[in-house]
Amino acid sequence: xxxxxxxxxxxxxxxxxxxxxxxxxxxxxxxxxxxxxxxxxxxxxxxxxxxxxxxxxxxxxxxxxxxxxxxxxxxxxxxxxxxxxxxxxxxxxxxxxxxxxxxxxxxxxxxxxxxxxxxxxxxxxxxxxxxxxxxxxxxxxxxxxxxxxxxxxxxxxxxxxxxxxxxxxxxxxxxxxxxxxxxxxxxxxxxxxxxxxxxxxxxxxxxxxxxxxxxxxxxxxxxxxxxxxxxxxxxxxxxxxxxxxxxxxxxxxxxxxxxxxxxxxxxxxxxxxxxxxxxxxxxxxxxxxxxxxxxxxxxxxxxxxxxxxxxxxxxxxxxxxxxxxxxxxxxxxxxxxxxxxxxxxxxxxxxxxxxxxxxxxxxxxxxxxxxxxxxxxxxxxxxxxxxxxxxxxxxxxxxxxxxxxxxxxxxxxxxxxxxxxxxxxxxxxxxxxxxxx
Numbered sequence: 001x002x003x004x005x006x007x008x009x010x011x012x013x014x015x016x017x018x019x020x021x022x023x024x025x026x027x028x029x030x031x032x033x034x035x036x037x038x039x040x041x042x043x044x045x046x047x048x049x050x051x052x053x054x055x056x057x058x059x060x061x062x063x064x065x066x067x068x069x070x071x072x073x074x075x076x077x078x079x080x081x082x083x084x085x086x087x088x089x090x091x092x093x094x095x096x097x098x099x100x101x102x103x104x105x106x107x108x109x110x111x112x113x114x115x116x117x118x119x120x121x122x123x124x125x126x127x128x129x130x131x132x133x134x135x136x137x138x139x140x141x142x143x144x145x146x147x148x149x150x151x152x153x154x155x156x157x158x159x160x161x162x163x164x165x166x167x168x169x170x171x172x173x174x175x176x177x178x179x180x181x182x183x184x185x186x187x188x189x190x191x192x193x194x195x196x197x198x199x200x201x202x203x204x205x206x207x208x209x210x211x212x213x214x215x216x217x218x219x220x221x222x223x224x225x226x227x228x229x230x231x232x233x234x235x236x237x238x239x240x241x242x243x244x245x246x247x248x249x250x251x252x253x254x255x256x257x258x259x260x261x262x263x264x265x266x267x268x269x270x271x272x273x274x275x276x277x278x279x280x281x282x283x284x285x286x287x288x289x290x291x292x293x294x295x296x297x298x299x300x301x302x303x304x305x306x307x308x309x310x311x312x313x314x315x316x317x318x319x320x321x322x323x324x325x326x327x328x329x330x331x332x333x334x335x336x337x338x339x340x341x342x343x344x345x346x347x348x349x350x351x352x353x354x355x356x357x358x359x360x361x362x363x364x365x366x367x368x369x370x371x372x373x374x375x376x377x378x379x380x381x382x383x384x385x386x387x388x389x390x391x392x393x394x395x396x397x398x399x400x401x402x403x404x405x406x407x408x409x410x411x412x413x414x415x416x417x418x419x420x421x422x423x424x425x426x427x428x429x430x431x432x433x434x435x436x437x
Contacts, residue, residue, distance in 0.1 A: 002050070002056050005046065006056075006060065006063070006064070010043075014070065016036045017071050019036050021074050021075055024078075034384055038384065040191040045376075047185060047189060048371070051185045061184070068187075071188075077153070080200045083358070086156070090145070091120055092137075092141045093141035093143075093144055100112060101273055102279070103276050106280070107121065107124050107127040126280070131279045134235050135235055135270050156198070159202065159206070160197060162205040163205040167187060170368050170369075173368075174369060177338070183371065186371060186376070191380065192357060196357060203237060207239070208361060211233050215243070215337050217229060218248075218337040221249065223252075231263045231266075241259070241263075242348055245329025246340035291382070291402075293402075294350050298312070299313040321347045324344075328344060338370055342366050346375060360379045363375055374406045374410060377406060
């Protein structure tokens with residue numbers, strides 16, 4: 001039966017990804033893409049449910065990994081049409097190679113006009129913004145640009161390499177926790193992971209590798225290494241810094257100190273930029289809004305207050321998340337790092353005013369070691385928001401599809417009746433192994 005389920009689901013997934021590749025411009029055919037994505041999620045859900053309840057071993061694990069690699073190879077040669085973020089990476093790398101700071105000028109500034117072309121520049125989003133990517137990301141952009149200037153394929157290959165490195169780290173983390181290695185399927189075959197990394201080439205692959213490495217190190221009691229890796233992740237995209245309260249244990253100073261040292265070293269490379277090193281982050285936090293959940297509810301409640309209510313709706317969830325992170329770090333030291341991370345990342349996904357599909361990638365590695373069906377549903381359903389393109393006005397039914405099952409699952413879990421759904425059916429009802437070396 002395992003062969004029937006996994007081979008059948010694998011073929012369905014491969015067929016869906018092949019159809020996406022054949023579609024070409026996914027943005028132009030977004031409704032067809034969403035349909036294919038939903039079909040892929042259905043096959044994935046069946047395979048995930050099977051391996052969580054009846055994890056196979058031996059050659060099946062190798063087959064799961066091989067299939068995951070094959071899925072990525074299908075989308076690797078395609079152009080990134082769902083998102084233009086990769087072109088910003090190429091632009092920043094081009095400036096870095098030329099010795100021009102991307103923090104200093106927006107892409108449409110006359111000072112950088114000589115770097116514009118017909119392949120990268122026309123595809124930039126927010127050309128009037130300075131970059132928002134931290135120093136670690138700029139080092140990566142520059143390194144790839146030196147090896148393969150303005151190459152979409154080379155950058156996507158780099159992203160897939162980090163993606164597969166994350167998969168390898170997950171196998172090590174599963175082993176350290178005593179979990180079945182077949183659970184790696186939950187990452188290797190996840191449609192969102194394949195589409196957003198192999199398809200769109202998002203930088204989040206590198207941040208995921210740093211995050212998983214940090215949590216594995218914390219599981220083994222290597223607090224300094226864990227903190228340093230959190231800092232490295234924060235130099236790529238800022239959100240991994242939220243994991244710091246998840247990785248410190250009996251000696252939090254080691255994790256905090258190592259994290260601070262890595263972040264300080266990264267930003268020291270751009271010390272000459274002064275406060276300009278934050279780029280257009282203020283505009284990003286102040287202007288960008290997409291697919292928020294708690295923020296959207298607060299905006300409705302605070303609408304009578306006017307503009308101050310709008311600002312409060314953005315700030316209150318983030319302030320609550322910061323308070324929760326501090327409480328988890330101080331009071332939750334006896335809780336395993338994976339559990340603290342699950343709380344923190346879940347809180348982030350609910351609190352953020354922006355939940356683009358690739359932002360939900362951060363949750364997927366945590367679900368490998370602790371399958372939680374409500375969150376797995378969200379990581380799949382978030383891809384349906386692409387149906388709102390190009391206006392990006394998300395229909396109410398999409399919001400209900402995303403957050404309705406999640407809210408129900410969380411409610412059952414908090415009432416103490418949903419531990420099975422919360423931790424993954426039969427596997428969740430069984431006692432999960434203790435953290436190990």
